[in-house]
């Protein structure tokens with residue numbers, strides 16, 4: 001008995017819920033009016049009415065409001081009317097689109113559409129990418145003309161020569177003025193991919209998309225001789241030219257008082273008999289054997305020029321200038337070969 005009574009209570013509650021909840025939902029503010037009050041916005045006019053209609057369609061029909069092809073309502077037409085409802089009608093209107101300032105095309109749409117909506121649609125219809133240089137989010141006003149600009153790009157490749165560099169290696173193993181091509185240079189090739197952007201049908205800008213070296217250039221290598229004319233640094237070189245080779249008694253000296261009898265304060269300190277300042281390569285000889293200005297290649301010393309004399313330098317003797325007294329002492333005295341170059 002109790003169980004049956006409980007089941008009945010649940011059924012009654014369910015029925016109440018099914019019938020009364022929608023009534024409450026659709027009559028939120030339904031205190032006094034018998035029928036729902038609906039507000040209609042249409043072409044700038046606002047109308048409030050108490051309606052006996054069941055659906056939006058009935059409501060508009062009853063008020064003599066007709067809809068054109070692109071007119072749009074903010075509810076489905078079969079939506080039930082409820083109290084406090086706001087029905088908004090976006091009326092059809094026209095505007096014009098031109099592309100790249102071409103002929104205008106009339107577009108009919110429901111009001112409230114934005115420039116972006118129109119642009120997206122025009123892109124889809126014309127299969128192009130379009131730009132609008134101003135605000136895209138604003139609503140289009142009736143009869144205005146929107147000029148869209150096409151955007152497209154094109155890529156092209158260009159190849160250019162990458163010229164080879166020339167490397168000059170200076171070498172004392174070759175005579176001055178002599179050059180030898182050690183490696184032939186070859187040009188490389190360079191490729192650039194450029195994107196040209198056209199806006200409104202005209203070139204707007206260019207962007208380098210990629211750069212590639214297709215062929216690396218190969219440097220040319222030249223050897224440039226630096227050895228004095230008629231001589232090479234290595235007397236064993238078959239090209240080494242000399243007048244004669246002599247055996248000489250060699251000593252060494254520096255600019256100091258012990259070696260020259262002159263102090264740094266003296267006017268002629270460091271000045272040779274030929275008037276030249278001492279440096280590596282200056283040697284003293286017996287000028288009756290080798291006139292001043294004679295050029296030599298001295299074993300263990302290098303290229304030299306007779307520019308000085310000395311009291312003890314007689315016959316086949318040669319005194320080699322060195323920068324430091326210790327170095328001169330270390331050299332001591334020894335018999336060496338001297339190649340007379342001219």
Ligand SMILES: [Zn+2]
Nearest residue numbers: 254256259325
């Ligand atoms: Zn000295």
